Amino acid sequence: MNNTGYVLAAVAVMAIVTYLPRMLPLTLVRKRITNRFLQSFLYYVPYAVLAAMTFPEVLFSTSNLISALAGLAAALTLLEEGISDLIVIERFEFPRYKCCAGYITGKTKAVYETFGLNIEEAHYSLIRDFNIFYRLKKRQTILNKFLYTNRMIDRVELDNTFAELAKSKGIQIKENTTISEHDADKKALKLSNGEILTYEKLIFADGMSGFGSRLQPARKKNIAMQLVFPNSAAEEIQIHFGITKRGYGWVSSYGGFTNVGLTDVFDKSVNYHEVFAGFLKQLGLQADMSELRGAFTPMKVGEGKACEDIYFVGDAVGACDPMTLSGLRYGLDSGRLCAEAIAKKDDRLYFACIRKMKKKFALMRTLQKIFYLKVCQVCVFDIGCRCFHRAIAYVFNHFFVNKK
Numbered sequence: 352m353n354n355t356g357y358v359l360a361a362v363a364v365m366a367i368v369t370y371l372p373r374m375l376p377l378t379l380v381r382k383r384i385t386n387r388f389l390q391s392f393l394y395y396v397p398y399a400v401l402a403a404m405t406f407p408e409v410l411f412s413t414s415n416l417i418s419a420l421a422g423l424a425a426a427l428t429l430l431e432e433g434i435s436d437l438i439v440i441e442r443f444e445f446p447r448y449k450c451c452a453g454y455i456t457g458k459t460k461a462v463y464e465t466f467g468l469n470i471e472e473a474h475y476s477l478i479r480d481f482n483i484f485y486r487l488k489k490r491q492t493i494l495n496k497f498l499y500t501n502r503m504i505d506r507v508e509l510d511n512t513f514a515e516l517a518k519s520k521g522i523q524i525k526e527n528t529t530i531s532e533h534d535a536d537k538k539a540l541k542l543s544n545g546e547i548l549t550y551e552k553l554i555f556a557d558g559m560s561g562f563g564s565r566l567q568p569a570r571k572k573n574i575a576m577q578l579v580f581p582n583s584a585a586e587e588i589q590i591h592f593g594i595t596k597r598g599y600g601w602v603s604s605y606g607g608f609t610n611v612g613l614t615d616v617f618d619k620s621v622n623y624h625e626v627f628a629g630f631l632k633q634l635g636l637q638a639d640m641s642e643l644r645g646a647f648t649p650m651k652v653g654e655g656k657a658c659e660d661i662y663f664v665g666d667a668v669g670a671c672d673p674m675t676l677s678g679l680r681y682g683l684d685s686g687r688l689c690a691e692a693i694a695k696k697d698d699r700l701y702f703a704c705i706r707k708m709k710k711k712f713a714l715m716r717t718l719q720k721i722f723y724l725k726v727c728q729v730c731v732f733d734i735g736c737r738c739f740h741r742a743i744a745y746v747f748n749h750f751f752v753n754k755k
Contacts, residue, residue: 420679421665422556423513424686426522427466432694437522438548440540442557444526446511450577450646451679452601452612454478454588455509456501459680465687468516473509475502476586476605485732486593487633493744503588503605530562538660551660552693556686558666559647566657570669573598573676574617576627576645580638582609592732594630596621597723602634611636614676616719617647648676652712655689655705656698664689670708674715674722681708 426437460470478501483491495501518524525542532541540548555563559572584604591600591613598615613630615623628640652669656662664670670685671678685704692701721727735743 420510420513421667421670421682421686422554423517423522424466424683425554425556425664425690427517427520428687428690429694430520430522432690434694435521439517439522439524440528440530440542441514441524441526442529442561445514445524446507448644449506449510450575450612450644451506452577452603452610453503453506453605454501454603455504455679459683460502462680462683462687463513466513466516466683468513470502470504470509473504473512474606475504477502478588479586480588482587482589483732483736484589484591484593485728485736487591490732490736491740491743503586503603505606533562535658535661552662553660554662554664554686554689554693555667556663556665559649561667563663563667566661567653567663567667570653571650572617572647573614573650573673574623574645574647575612575614575676576623576643577610577612578627578631578638578640578643579608579610580642581607582636583607584609591630592728595626597719600630609636609638611638616650648678649673650712650716652705652709655701662689662693662701668705669712672715673712674719 422439422441426439429437455470455475463470478495480495481493482489483493514524529543530540531543533539534541538550538553540550540553542548555561555566557563559570582604586605587602588604589602591602594600594613595615596618598613600613601611603610611631611634613623613627615621615626623645624640624643627643631638631640648666648671649669650673653663653667655668664685665682666678668685670681672681685701685708688704689701692698722731
C-alpha cells in the first residue's frame with residue numbers, strides 16, 4: 352500500500368472509531384428517554400467529564416521551593432560528568448526550613464535515587480488515604496492505590512541529607528552566604544562575606560526572590576504559606592478547597608507534627624496572614640503564628656539562560672507547576688539536565704526541557720482558571736464527589752498520584 356492509501360485508511364479508521372459511538376444512540380434511540388436512572392446518568396455526564404479533566408492535577412501538591420535542591424542536583428550531575436571544581440552558594444545553613452507539605456511520590460523518589468540518595472533511610476509515613484474538603488465540609492475520602500511508593504517525609508531532613516551527600520562527594524557548599532554583586536564582564540561574584548569568586552559557568556538556583564531574579568523578567572506568582580507545630584493528631588492528609596480564591600489548603604499530620612498550609616495566586620490586596628489565621632481557627636487548631644512562613648513560586652517558565660555562561664534552574668527558571676505548586680521533581684530534573692548540557696556543551700538538551708515545561712505549565716494555568724470558577728467547584732465537589740466518587744478516586748490515583 353502506498354503512503355496515500357495508508358493515510359486514507361488511517362483517516363477512515365479514525366473516523367469510524369470517532370463517529371460511530373456518537374451516531375449509534377441517535378440511530379437506535381428514537382423515543383424520549385423516560386427511565387429515571389438513565390436520565391439522571393446522562394444529566395451528570397458533562398459534569399463528570401469536566402471533573403475528570405480538571406480534578407486530578409489540583410488535589411495535592413508538595414507546594415515547595417526547590418531552588419537549592421536544583422542547584423545541588425546540578426552540582427552532583429556535573430561531578431558525575433567529571434567536572435570537580437564546583438562551589439554551591441547557600442543562603443542558609445543546613446538543616447534549614449522549607450515550605451513544603453512533604454508529599455513524595457514514587458517518581459520523585461526514583462529521581463533522588465539517580466543521585467545516590469536512598470529515601471528509604473529517611474523517616475517517613477505511608478499515605479493510606481486523602482480526605483477532600485470543600486468549604487471545610489468533607490466531600491470524599493480517596494484511598495491511596497500506591498500506598499507503598501508514595502509517602503510523607505520531613506523536607507528539612509530530606510534536604511539536609513541531600514546536602515550531606517553532596518558534601519561527602521567533595522562538593523563545597525558555602526552556607527549562610529549570598530551574592531551581593533555580580534560582574535558579568537569579568538565573570539566575577541562578590542559574596543556577602545566579602546569573598547570574590549570567578550566562574551566559567553554560573554547556575555542560578557535561588558528561586559524567585561534571589562539575586563538571579565534580577566536577570567529574569569517580572570512574572571506573576573503564587574504564594575504558599577505554612578505553619579508546622581507539635582501535635583499528637585492521628586496521621587492523615589486533608590486537602591481543603593474554597594479557602595482562597597484560586598488556591599487550596601492542606602493539613603498533614605504525621606510523626607507527631609501537624610503541617611498546615613495554603614496557596615493562592617498572589618494578590619497584594621489580600622491579607623494572607625489574616626486568611627491563614629482564619630483557616631487555622633476554622634480547623635479548631637491553635638499554634639504560634641509567629642512561626643508562620645511563606646514563599647513565592649513562579650506561574651510561568653522563564654528562559655533557561657541569561658547569556659552564554661549564565662543558566663537558571665529550579666524556581667529560578669520556573670520549574671514549578673503553577674496550579675499545584677509542586678516542583679520537587681521538576682526542579683531536580685532541571686538541575687540535572689542543565690548540568691548535562693553544560694558538560695556536553697550542548698544546550699539543546701536543556702532547552703528541550705524548558706520547552707516541554709512551558710507547554711505543560713501553560714495548559715495548567717488555563718486549567719487553574721477554569722477549575723477555580725465557582726460553577727466548576729460546585730460541579731466537582733457538590734456533584735462529582737457525590738455521584739461519581741469512584742470515578743474521581745480512580746482518576747486521582749492513576750492519573751495524578753502515580754504520574755507526578
